[in-house]
Amino acid sequence: MTPEEAVTTRASRRSPRPRADAARNRDRIVAAARDVFVEHGTEAPLDEIAKRAGIGNATLYRHFADRRSLLRAVVLLIMCRVADHAERAAAETVDSLTALRRFVHDAVDERVGAVCGLLIDGGGQDSAEVAVQCRRVEATCETLMDRARHAGQIRADIGLRDLVISMSQLARPLPGIEYRDADAHRHLDLLLDGLRVPAPAACGAPGGAEERSVTYTEHAA
Known part of the structure; x- marks a missing residue:
């Protein structure tokens, strides 16, 4: 030696x-x-x-x-897991809208709606690691949406910002309102039905539209 x-x-x-x-x-x-x-x-x-x-x-x-370092770790965990879900959905052989739907449900299960608040409170705005994971999510989500648009499955005027804001709002219920995970997933299905071309007439009916390609029950299974 x-x-x-x-x-x-x-x-x-x-x-x-x-x-x-x-x-x-x-x-x-x-x-x-x-x-x-x-x-x-x-x-x-x-x-x-x-x-x-x-x-x-x-x-x-x-x-x-300190609290800031813990917040940063939580944001990084959520964004890593959401990025992984997005890439798995993009790699699937199912049709484009089904892949997008599965990603959205998985992202909400990861509490992606909390990320905006955590970032505001100092959980990673200055973190290169968080920025990398955010770019992974954005790029893969854009791919999922592009495929669905090109397949004529979602409206051409729907962008990534529309989807991200809607997901965040649905995953962050108003204070004082009883809100179950099942409620969030049902509202996600209603949202996704509204993106379709053409939007199903029954998308607002209680219980959801029968023609949805993937329901939350199927997603959870």
Whole structure:
């Protein structure tokens, strides 16, 4: 072993890689923080997040020195998962509207509607990692919509901004109104039916239109 290799070996022994349990704790903290921030806002007590993650406050602060760094990690988690869903939908062999529909439902399940509020509260506007994931989502979503437009399945005047704003609004119910996940998915189906060419006449009927290519029940299955 050369002197240089010996120095590298000693350094690696002094700086071991994070243990598997530490990585799991971090993942649990971020997942718990996502749910708590969505339910109670970004000013929710950090000890509530630690409690939900099943760890102590000291463990939380070892991973995240302040609220801002935790917010950034939550935004990054949501955007990574939404980007993955978009790319999986784009890779499917189903028709274009079905792929777009599946992506939209999956994105709402990931609480994508919370991202706007988290970004405003300092959760990643200055993060290069978050910016990369946002570009992944935008590019793949544009691809899904372009395919559906070219196939004559959605209106030509519908753009990415229309879809993103609608998804965010549907995934962030008004305070004080009882709103179940099933409500969000039903309203997404109504929205997507309204994008179709031509829009189904029954899209506003209770229970949804029978001609939808994919219902939330099928999506969840």
